[in-house]
Amino acid sequence: xxxxxxxxxxxxxxxWILYLLLVLSVFSIAxxxxxxxxxxxxxxxxxxxxxxxxxxxxxxxxxxxxxVLDASxxxxxxxxxxxxxxxxxxxxxxADAVDSELGRSxxxxxRGLNFLGTxxxxxxxxxLFGTVLGVIMAFSALGKNGQNNGAMGGVMSAIAxxxxxxxxxxxxxxxxxxxxxxxxxxxxxxxxxAASLTKLISAYLKAGRGAPRKAEVEVESENEDSQGRVExxxxx
Numbered sequence: 001x002x003x004x005x006x007x008x009x010x011x012x013x014x015x016w017i018l019y020l021l022l023v024l025s026v027f028s029i030a031x032x033x034x035x036x037x038x039x040x041x042x043x044x045x046x047x048x049x050x051x052x053x054x055x056x057x058x059x060x061x062x063x064x065x066x067x068v069l070d071a072s073x074x075x076x077x078x079x080x081x082x083x084x085x086x087x088x089x090x091x092x093x094x095a096d097a098v099d100s101e102l103g104r105s106x107x108x109x110x111r112g113l114n115f116l117g118t119x120x121x122x123x124x125x126x127x128l129f130g131t132v133l134g135v136i137m138a139f140s141a142l143g144k145n146g147q148n149n150g151a152m153g154g155v156m157s158a159i160a161x162x163x164x165x166x167x168x169x170x171x172x173x174x175x176x177x178x179x180x181x182x183x184x185x186x187x188x189x190x191x192x193x194a195a196s197l198t199k200l201i202s203a204y205l206k207a208g209r210g211a212p213r214k215a216e217v218e219v220e221s222e223n224e225d226s227q228g229r230v231e232x233x234x235x236x
Contacts, residue, residue: 018165021165021168021169025171025172027115028176028179029175031112031179034112035183042074042075043074044072044073044074046197049072049074049076053065053068053197057201062087069081069084074193075108075190076193079098079102079105079194079197079198082097082101083101084201085097087204091206094201094202094205095202109187112183116179124169124173126169127165127168127173128166128169130166134162134163135159137162138162
């Protein structure tokens with residue numbers, strides 16, 4: 001009973017599979033275009049930015065470094081700008097701020113990536129499902145008509161439809177896989193360039209620049225305490 005019902009569903013054909021793949025291909029292309037526009041808008045030369053930032057940090061010109069980062073629209077510059085903003089609080093605070101900004105930026109960078117990955121991995125199986133339906137139709141027609149040569153055209157048509165479903169599934173999957181790998185590569189480049197910039201700022205801090213040295217802070221604190229004791233004694 002159950003097999004008969006499933007067979008009736010299968011005999012509806014694989015044409016709806018083709019429409020499904022067509023809709024998925026439209027969403028896939030739209031995602032690729034959106035990602036291309038995003039990376040075109042927020043991409044730049046990370047090495048050139050690093051070359052501009054390094055000399056400014058050497059001169060302790062934090063204001064100039066901030067202006068250089070503000071002038072860049074790249075994701076790497078945004079992360080480095082956050083690092084520079086938290087630099088006076090020390091390397092640990094800066095590292096936490098960088099991790100926070102990087103986590104927020106990854107949501108933007110990876111938008112649509114899961115969809116492309118899922119589509120690239122599963123579209124061939126959707127096409128294969130259409131192939132299975134087409135083969136079921138072909139064998140069903142063959143079983144009903146037996147040796148009737150006039151009905152063989154319907155059998156061949158069902159097999160051809162099945163093969164078309166497989167081909168369309170592969171056609172949808174291949175661009176999605178290529179786009180997925182390209183986006184993954186670009187995200188890796190952004191993370192590497194961002195890490196390079198933030199490491200440069202971290203080295204600047206660890207060198208004891210950009211913030212008062214610990215010894216200097218202790219001397220200033222001792223001077224303030226001494227001055228406070230003198231004022232108290234004078235008041236007495």
